[in-house]
Amino acid sequence: MTNRTILHVDLDAFFAAVEQRDRPELRGRPVVVGGAGSEDARGVVSAASYEARRFGIHSAMSLREAYRRCPDAVFLPVDGRRYQQASRDVMAILRRFTPLVEPISIDEAFLDVSASAALFGDGPTIARRIKTEVREEVGLTASVGVAGTKLVAKIASDLRKPDGLVVVSWGEEAAFLGPLPIGRLWGVGEKTAAALAEYSVRTIGDLAALPPDLVVRRFGKHGASLVERARGLDPDPVHDGDPAKSVGHEHTFDVDTSDMEVIERTLLGMAEGVAGRLRPAGVRAGTVTVKIRDDSFRTITRQRTLTEPTDLTDPIYSTALALARPEVRGMRVRLLGVTASNLGEREQLSLFDATEPRHRRAVEAADSLRRRYGEGTVTRGRLLGAGLPAPFERDPRNPLDRRSRGVPVDSDEPPADQPGRDTQADTEVDEIPPDEA
Numbered sequence: 001m002t003n004r005t006i007l008h009v010d011l012d013a014f015f016a017a018v019e020q021r022d023r024p025e026l027r028g029r030p031v032v033v034g035g036a037g038s039e040d041a042r043g044v045v046s047a048a049s050y051e052a053r054r055f056g057i058h059s060a061m062s063l064r065e066a067y068r069r070c071p072d073a074v075f076l077p078v079d080g081r082r083y084q085q086a087s088r089d090v091m092a093i094l095r096r097f098t099p100l101v102e103p104i105s106i107d108e109a110f111l112d113v114s115a116s117a118a119l120f121g122d123g124p125t126i127a128r129r130i131k132t133e134v135r136e137e138v139g140l141t142a143s144v145g146v147a148g149t150k151l152v153a154k155i156a157s158d159l160r161k162p163d164g165l166v167v168v169s170w171g172e173e174a175a176f177l178g179p180l181p182i183g184r185l186w187g188v189g190e191k192t193a194a195a196l197a198e199y200s201v202r203t204i205g206d207l208a209a210l211p212p213d214l215v216v217r218r219f220g221k222h223g224a225s226l227v228e229r230a231r232g233l234d235p236d237p238v239h240d241g242d243p244a245k246s247v248g249h250e251h252t253f254d255v256d257t258s259d260m261e262v263i264e265r266t267l268l269g270m271a272e273g274v275a276g277r278l279r280p281a282g283v284r285a286g287t288v289t290v291k292i293r294d295d296s297f298r299t300i301t302r303q304r305t306l307t308e309p310t311d312l313t314d315p316i317y318s319t320a321l322a323l324a325r326p327e328v329r330g331m332r333v334r335l336l337g338v339t340a341s342n343l344g345e346r347e348q349l350s351l352f353d354a355t356e357p358r359h360r361r362a363v364e365a366a367d368s369l370r371r372r373y374g375e376g377t378v379t380r381g382r383l384l385g386a387g388l389p390a391p392f393e394r395d396p397r398n399p400l401d402r403r404s405r406g407v408p409v410d411s412d413e414p415p416a417d418q419p420g421r422d423t424q425a426d427t428e429v430d431e432i433p434p435d436e437a
């Protein structure tokens with residue numbers, strides 16, 4: 001394989017930085033963005049400015065705890081619209097340097113700039129230009145990692161935050177990773193780290209030095225890829241944005257769970273997130289898939305075709321639940337995912353519109369509130385205080401989420417239950433998600 005040059009760009013304290021940009025009096029002060037602001041006792045921290053982090057405040061901490069740690073901090077509600085706009089502005093800058101841009105969340109993306117050198121310079125040069133243009137044009141600072149693989153670039157961008165630039169030369173990957181704590185390796189969550197500690201693995205280098213056989217014996221097939229990653233190898237290319245074929249959300253539990261109430265609530269939250277992305281895009285999904293991973297990393301997916309395509313939470317949720325329920329019995333669930341696929345344009349006019357217009361109007365009204373005031377403004381009673389992570393992010397990589405608003409409003413009847421066909425045989429995958437670092 002030829003050497004590639006990959007950048008990972010991640011904005012610093014993103015939501016908080018947008019607030020500080022727009023209100024200069026907040027610069028240099030501890031700023032905490034989360035929930036509905038200071039009155040929201042049950043919310044969690046979405047973002048903390050670096051000034052606030054000195055008090056030990058970080059994302060996913062309860063707002064109550066953040067307040068306890070720094071009562072003088074400025075607490076602000078999430079204003080999703082402005083963050084979405086800033087995200088789009090930054091992604092547009094990244095696309096100046098290569099079409100190979102893969103956004104992986106609202107504030108970060110991979111770029112493959114291997115073919116951009118003649119036009120724009122080498123990796124570090126492009127990284128510096130990106131940082132300058134983001135600062136001057138969007139008013140935010142970004143940290144950038146430059147390396148030959150996505151894995152190493154992502155770890156590098158995180159290493160000197162905020163406003164960092166870390167370059168790892170070809171061939172230096174293993175030496176760069178070696179001294180870092182094992183938890184920084186993509187795919188190593190708390191559990192894997194604890195299991196590796198039994199083998200005295202504390203750093204990525206310790207893992208790289210283990211005989212692969214031993215790791216495979218203990219961790220199964222993905223043990224081999226763990227060792228490869230510890231050595232800096234990661235064959236995954238940068239994917240640019242194909243037209244969306246599906247929308248999905250996944251959630252990894254902090255602690256594996258077999259609590260049916262928690263499982264149902266999580267599925268409901270994800271169904272809501274998925275439906276909330278289908279509607280503004282003006283499409284409906286014909287197929288619902290659930291993904292379930294247990295505590296031994298066995299992953300199964302179950303899929304069902306709906307009798308009628310939908311963009312509403314209820315049928316997505318009830319289908320996901322019907323698929324998941326028999327599978328999770330007695331299982332310690334590590335990860336759940338809900339995906340809607342088989343997407344089609346919403347028909348402009350349905351003959352049966354009149355059946356349940358009130359429900360759709362309520363849904364559309366909630367959507368418009370969310371658009372105006374940010375995700376999480378309107379939440380089902382059941383999800384409140386459920387300890388779920390902050391509102392599901394849209395994925396700017398997914399072209400669905402970029403589609404315009406103002407789609408003609410039509411109406412449909414939310415089918416209470418969806419008897420459907422199960423269309424896909426079980427798949428069993430042995431893998432570690434790249435989302436656990």
Ligand code: TTP
Nearest residue numbers: 011012013014015016046047059060107161390
């Ligand atoms: P991150 O890039 O993980 O964090 P950050 O940009 O705030 O800080 P830094 O990268 O400098 O460490 O997440 C980007 C945004 O996503 C963050 O500003 C707010 C949102 N977010 C949440 O809403 N909840 C979360 O738990 C996390 C981690 C992020």
Ligand code: MG
Nearest residue numbers: 010011012107
């Ligand atoms: Mg960030």
Ligand code: MG
Nearest residue numbers: 010105107108
């Ligand atoms: Mg990020």
